[in-house]
Structures are given as C-alpha cells and as structure tokens.
Amino acid sequence: PAFYPGGRTIEAILFDTLLDAKIRPEFICAGRRLFYAEFIAAFAANIKNGGFSVRPCPGSIELVNALIAQDDLVLGLLTGNHQKTAELKLAAAGYDLASFKIGAYGQEAVDRALLVGLAKDRAFKQVGVHFEPQEIVVLGDTTRDVMAAKDAGVRNIAVTTGTDDYDMLKACKPDFLFEDFEETQAVFNAILG
Numbered sequence: 001p002a003f004y005p006g007g008r009t010i011e012a013i014l015f016d017t018l019l020d021a022k023i024r025p026e027f028i029c030a031g032r033r034l035f036y037a038e039f040i041a042a043f044a045a046n047i048k049n050g051g052f053s054v055r056p057c058p059g060s061i062e063l064v065n066a067l068i069a070q071d072d073l074v075l076g077l078l079t080g081n082h083q084k085t086a087e088l089k090l091a092a093a094g095y096d097l098a099s100f101k102i103g104a105y106g107q108e109a110v111d112r113a114l115l116v117g118l119a120k121d122r123a124f125k126q127v128g129v130h131f132e133p134q135e136i137v138v139l140g141d142t143t144r145d146v147m148a149a150k151d152a153g154v155r156n157i158a159v160t161t162g163t164d165d166y167d168m169l170k171a172c173k174p175d176f177l178f179e180d181f182e183e184t185q186a187v188f189n190a191i192l193g
Contacts, residue, residue: 006142006143006144006162006163006164007080007112007140007141007142007143007144007145007148007162007164008080008112008144009080009106009107009108009109009110009111009112009115010039010080010081010082010085010106010107011106011107011108011109011110012080012106012110012111012112014028014032014035015028015110036082036084036107039082039085040082040084040085040088043084043085043088044084044088047088047089047092052092054089054092054093055093056093056094056095057159057161057180057181058180058181058182059180059181059182059183059184059187060161060181061094061095062181062184063181063184063187063188064095064099065099066184066188067188067191068099070192073192074101074102074123074126074127074129074131075099075100075101075102076100076101076102076103076104076119076122076123077090077100077102077103077104077105078103078104078115078116078119078138079103079104079105079106079115080106080112080115080144081105081106082105082106082107083103083105083106083107086103086105086106101123101126101127102119102122102123102126103119103122104116104118104119104122111148112144112145112147112148113147113148113149113151113152115148116136116138116148116149116151116152116154117152120136133152133153133154133155134154134155136152136154136155137154137155137156137157137191138152138154138155138156138157139156139157139158139159139187139191140156140157140158140159140162141158141159141160141161141162141163141164141169142162142163142164142169143158143164143168143169143171143172145158146158146169146172146173146174147172150172155175156174156175156176157174157175157176157177157178157187157190157191158172158174158176158177158178159177159178159179159180159181159187160177160178160179160180161180161181166179175190176190178190
C-alpha cells in the first residue's frame with residue numbers, strides 16, 4: 001500500500017492523512033484535540049463492547065514481570081499510540097500499567113525517534129539517572145521501531161509480533177531479532193546484555 005502506518009506515531013498518521021486530503025495544517029492543529037478526544041472515546045467503546053480483541057503476545061507478560069523484578073532497571077513504554085489508547089490496550093491485555101515508570105507517546109511527536117529522547121529525559125527526571133545510549137534498549141515489532149532506536153543511537157531488539165515480518169525486520173539489521181516472546185529468557189538476556 002502507498003500509506004503504511006506500521007510503526008508510525010498517531011501524530012504522523014493524523015497529519016499525513018489530513019494533509020494528503022488537502023486539509024491545511026492550521027485546521028489540523030485547531031481540530032487536533034477534538035480528533036483525539038473522539039478517537040479515544042471510540043477506541044474505548046470498541047474495547048468495552050468487544051469490537052477489538054486485545055491479548056498479550058505469548059511470553060510478554062512473563063518478560064515484563066522478569067524485567068520489573070530487576071532493581072537496576074527502569075521499564076518504560078515508548079509507543080506510536082496515543083497515551084490513552086496505549087493504556088487501554090495494555091489494561092485490556094492484562095498488563096499492570098504501574099509496571100511502566102516512564103512513557104513517551106505517539107501524540108507527542110511526528111518523528112518516532114524523538115520519543116526515545118523524551119523517554120530518556122523523563123527517566124532522568126523520574127529516577128535521577130542519566131542513562132547512556134548503550135544502557136537503553138528499544139524493543140519493537142516494526143522496522144520503524146528499529147530505525148527510531150538506531151536514529152537515537154540506542155540498542156534495539158526486534159520481534160515479529162506485529163505487521164512487519166521476519167525478513168523485513170532482518171533487512172534493517174536490528175541488534176537482536178526474535179520471532180516472539182516465548183523464548184522469554186533469551187529476550188531477557190538480550191535486553192540485559
């Protein structure tokens with residue numbers, strides 16, 4: 001398809017879609033809050049009435065639990081989703097939202113790589129530690145996740161649980177590539193590596 005949303009931020013999708021429809025940027029900016037309010041309400045309703053089936057990837061909850069058990073690790077959520085829809089998805093899939101101490105979300109930037117910097121700054125404010133690039137790991141399931149991590153100069157792990165298949169992910173040369181989270185220990189070791 002000409003327009004591939006995989007791994008893009010909601011902000012990029014919003015602007016690119018409406019600009020393509022010849023809507024002027026000032027109108028997009030003026031209607032942005034209303035759009036997000038309607039989008040979030042519709043998303044919440046779809047989850048509540050069963051319109052969306054949300055479930056965790058096998059092994060992912062175990063991985064999150066193993067990571068939060070590490071005293072010297074800060075788990076964050078960096079996503080192209082809007083913060084509210086990300087929270088709705090995570091809660092519906094059975095994750096404890098309190099597990100994610102730091103967040104950077106899709107409504108905060110068009111460029112996904114900027115979210116890495118936001119998360120890093122928030123981690124410093126939250127825990128008072130300046131994390132070096134080699135101490136930061138972005139785990140994602142699209143080529144855009146890998147490229148955002150590379151653009152930000154941090155480590156990256158790709159997993160084929162999303163729309164981008166193994167060959168697509170392999171072509172962008174992630175630091176590690178897994179088919180899923182069922183090899184929880186191997187993914188855990190790659191993150192801590």
